[in-house]
Amino acid sequence: MKTITLSHGSGGKLMHDLIKDLFLKNLGNPFLNKMGDAALIKSWAKKTAYTTDSFVVKPLFFPGGDIGKLSVCGTVNDLAVSGAMPKYLSCGMIVEDGFSYSDLEKITISIRDACKFAGVSIVAGDFKVVEKKAVDGIFINTSGIGEAFEDSFIDIARIRPGDKIIISGTIGDHAASILLAREDLKFKTKIKSDCSSLNKFVSSIICEDIKFMRDPTRGGLATTLNEISLASGYDISIEETGVPIKKSVRALCEILGFDPLYMANEGKLMAIVSPGSAEKILLKMKRHASGKDARIIGEVKKEKDKKVYLKTQSGGLRILDMITGEQLPRIC
């Protein structure tokens, strides 16, 4: 089996060959091809959104995606929900000595396809190889920059009591697919990760009545709502029956004792919108593949205890806390 060795990370001839034969071949563009210490790109007029994320997902390949696709979508989505059009990404890989060359190629091709789909380019890269057992296979960091749609649309400070909370689709799909792939559970229904880029979806719905957006990844919808409640100061109330969850995901969670509200998503958007425009925005979402299962799931309350409440199916009210332990490590 052709493998990656320490020499591929030395900065020398083998690394240059690898960069040419694998990375430039698949990810090449005028900026990356220059192989400079930094890419020099044209600046734009509106604000620049800037983000970073490291990906340590296990297993590397799972139904619906792999670490390559995930590392593009994750960063693209962070830019998109911040109200920006993602433009350029950086990509840093840390690979274990002995890692399969063909797996690295598969991951690189996934990165290429995900970039093409999202309309972004990788303009800066770094490749390190460490000795056996110093890293578990491959970890990838991406950062990304994008041009803001408008300078002040998306701002947590614009949230007011009465604002509606919309989720763009079913929750927990990504974490459930990882769980299944990791445990090699025999489960009749296939569960696919929702891993996908949301920037085109966001540009199809963006308007001033969307006050804030976030993609509920690590910690899931419940943690994201708690972060928003903490930062805005307002309580939030969610209807349990309103939250869309796939039957298969719900069944898996019941068997294993996981709460889907805390499970990571990688292709979902949560938006907080003006009450008067909620239905209109919901309809716009439903017209797009990424939003076909969108639902209004709750609202911002006038109370300022920084708490998130769940109205349960049985009519009770329970506090939805921020996650305290670790539900599922290496989910992304």
Place this chain on the structure above:
Amino acid sequence: MKTITLSHGSGGKLMHDLIKDLFLKNLGNPFLNKMGDAALIKSWAKKTAYTTDSFVVKPLFFPGGDIGKLSVCGTVNDLAVSGAMPKYLSCGMIVEDGFSYSDLEKITISIRDACKFAGVSIVAGDFKVVEKKAVDGIFINTSGIGEAFEDSFIDIARIRPGDKIIISGTIGDHAASILLAREDLKFKTKIKSDCSSLNKFVSSIICEDIKFMRDPTRGGLATTLNEISLASGYDISIEETGVPIKKSVRALCEILGFDPLYMANEGKLMAIVSPGSAEKILLKMKRHASGKDARIIGEVKKEKDKKVYLKTQSGGLRILDMITGEQLPRIC
């Protein structure tokens, strides 16, 4: 001992506390404090330089620096040698379950001090914890963006035969310090890494007569020269006696059989300059602490075999190849 646990990477309460108590406390600024999915920064008029680097150095702490300082300086320097003033950095940490809290704090404080020295801010961050043995301690990725000084100063295409090659100081210091720290060798002379940010040095010398710059990190001066020869097409000739090397570094290399020309530097600049201005630029360099040992070490030849030649001390001529194996893994 207080340690980092998997729960610190869950996206939940423990992670939020860690972010507040450690990262925002030390690295906080109006962008980072917002804890958004992306920082929204004001764009600028000139071109944007964009780079990334992952740091896997072993040991984490070494004479002259640590992985925190290194991860700021490395990215700052990539921007600086590309002819840009570094402005904003992102920082992604991947930490092993059980990692010492106080070591993480030391590293964070080093990042803070290095940012302050270079005049940059970390505006986007990510923190992941993986299980024991999935990563060796801590790996850090930084990316960075900066504003270009002028749009077309630094361009490998401007290199012409006769251009002079200047190195800003002694070579091999960083790799030698890592080597000593790693092997725990009893060596009388202290060797400190040259790890430092070069952006202020670069702004003090930048002018149109500097055609190209690079910081000779992994693979050392010899590899950097080969990259330039390959990309520009021209041969390069270097005088062995001209290359500044500390006595202690030379002695260590002789004992261990390393070639200082291939050893990594983390605070050195190599510039290719117009022949008529070489002495003037050299003098400007020498006025700055980062350039006090600067020397003209060679020139660009008119031959186009893409080869780098070393005129040896004894008067011979030998080809200086690109590194082929791995001299010293995890040097940065």
